[in-house]
Amino acid sequence: xxxxxxxxxxxxxxxxxxxxxxxxxxxxxxxxxxxxxxxxxxxxxxxxxxxxxxxxxxxxxxxxxxxxxxxxxxxxxxxxxxxxxxxxxxxxxxxxxxxxxxxxxxxxxxxxxxxxxxxxxxxxxxxxxxxxxxxxxxxxxxxxxxxxxxxxxxxxxxxxxxxxxxxxxxxxxxxxxxxxxxxxxxxxxxxxxxxxxxxxxxxxxxxxxxxxxxxxxxxxxxx
Numbered sequence: 001x002x003x004x005x006x007x008x009x010x011x012x013x014x015x016x017x018x019x020x021x022x023x024x025x026x027x028x029x030x031x032x033x034x035x036x037x038x039x040x041x042x043x044x045x046x047x048x049x050x051x052x053x054x055x056x057x058x059x060x061x062x063x064x065x066x067x068x069x070x071x072x073x074x075x076x077x078x079x080x081x082x083x084x085x086x087x088x089x090x091x092x093x094x095x096x097x098x099x100x101x102x103x104x105x106x107x108x109x110x111x112x113x114x115x116x117x118x119x120x121x122x123x124x125x126x127x128x129x130x131x132x133x134x135x136x137x138x139x140x141x142x143x144x145x146x147x148x149x150x151x152x153x154x155x156x157x158x159x160x161x162x163x164x165x166x167x168x169x170x171x172x173x174x175x176x177x178x179x180x181x182x183x184x185x186x187x188x189x190x191x192x193x194x195x196x197x198x199x200x201x202x203x204x205x206x207x208x209x210x211x212x213x214x215x216x217x218x219x220x221x222x223x
Contacts, residue, residue, distance in 0.1 A: 045073070093160070182217050
């Protein structure tokens with residue numbers, strides 16, 4: 001009987017090594033698994049957060065620590081978090097609201113998944129890039145070098161901007177558009193919401209012909 005139990009235990013340990021599974025031991029972290037790796041079958045485990053199921057079995061959907069509880073529930077706890085911002089970080093975002101002296105912007109941060117290229121290529125259901133969003137502000141003093149009379153003359157709601165982080169506090173992230181590299185990189189007509197095309201330093205609507213101005217980045221229309 002003891003030999004049979006030992007044989008089963010050895011078999012389980014072999015299966016664990018094959019799929020990269022290690023139980024938590026005192027003072028040790030769980031095994032890190034990469035996106036797309038085969039963890040096991042639905043007959044063996046119950047899929048949980050951080051996993052997905054296809055015809056092969058249960059796979060990890062994120063880079064993280066693999067955990068299996070006593071009831072054979074398998075989860076993968078992500079190791080990654082939104083990319084760290086610091087002063088000087090270049091960011092992209094969308095203007096959400098405008099006030100007399102400040103603009104509110106939603107920043108989009110992207111993190112490329114890493115791991116075995118072959119594994120990632122097989123992950124048809126899992127995106128190669130994870131996207132995180134944060135909220136930031138653009139003070140009127142950070143719109144451009146020099147005096148800005150009205151913030152609405154330089155940016156509009158819905159504009160896509162390229163900026164640089166100028167200040168970070170526990171309460172907010174401040175973005176600057178100062179400099180030729182920073183400013184609006186994509187804009188839409190305030191009359192009909194069609195895309196605006198750059199013509200002789202002015203933006204012209206591709207549909208109705210309405211002309212508008214913006215604080216433009218040199219990257220306008222190129223991204």
